[in-house]
Amino acid sequence: DAGITQSPRHKVTETGTPVTLRCHQTENHRYMYWYRQDPGHGLRLIHYSYGVKDTDKGEVSDGYSVSRSKTEDFLLTLESATSSQTSVYFCAIRPLAGASGANVLTFGAGSRLTVL
Amino acid sequence: KNEVEQSPQNLTAQEGEFITINCSYSVGISALHWLQQHPGGGIVSLFMLSSGKKKHGRLIATINIQEKHSSLHITASHPRDSAVYICAGRALDGGSQGNLIFGKGTKLSVKP
Numbered sequence: 001d002a003g004i005t006q007s008p009r010h011k012v013t014e015t016g017t018p019v020t021l022r023c024h025q026t027e028n029h030r031y032m033y034w035y036r037q038d039p040g041h042g043l044r045l046i047h048y049s050y051g052v053k054d055t056d057k058g059e060v061s062d063g064y065s066v067s068r069s070k071t072e073d074f075l076l077t078l079e080s081a082t083s084s085q086t087s088v089y090f091c092a093i094r095p096l097a098g099a100s101g102a103n104v105l106t107f108g109a110g111s112r113l114t115v116l
Numbered sequence: 117k118n119e120v121e122q123s124p125q126n127l128t129a130q131e132g133e134f135i136t137i138n139c140s141y142s143v144g145i146s147a148l149h150w151l152q153q154h155p156g157g158g159i160v161s162l163f164m165l166s167s168g169k170k171k172h173g174r175l176i177a178t179i180n181i182q183e184k185h186s187s188l189h190i191t192a193s194h195p196r197d198s199a200v201y202i203c204a205g206r207a208l209d210g211g212s213q214g215n216l217i218f219g220k221g222t223k224l225s226v227k228p
Contacts, residue, residue, distance in 0.1 A: 042120065042202070042218030090159060103147060103206065105216070107159040 003027040006091050006108035014116050019078040021111050023091030031094040032074040036087040081115040088112050119143045122219035129226050135190040137222045139203035148186045150177050151202040193226045
């Protein structure tokens, strides 16, 4: 019954290679977010989207780019992966203000990325 | 200093015990979220509150806006409550990004 799925769930890659993580939602929520989670840190926002083709940077956006060409998909791309980008990446969605559950985030299951 | 601080970092309890996890914040927030992350990694939203208290089953969340403090209580704890509990404040100037500021989490382990 998951309204949000992430793929791949696990990936091992080498330094310098491009990587794309996909977040897909079936809830038609307006807002989509990419976070990374690392030991010793809280979840940190990488990029977010407030609509199709509308995206903006979060606090740790360096080395990452995103795209949202349709409501249901939000892609996170590492153009040239580095070891410091080894992390667990979470996508989250949120509906438009005023909608039911407007301020509650729904998280994906996470994507574990290892950069060797 | 982190803007959202949780205590304790780690907590071990015996089944049946009453558990309290604390969250203090130093920035203005419009609401505070409590999240649960199970060992498998998935994150679930438990509560969002901006004042007073909310209860869901054995979980109770309270917030004191003046003191910039929130607590999550678990009554009659059970091993299945073992998880990492995360608090996150929604900054007043969050805008469309929501601007959640996350604590580092409290790892709870409930022993049978």
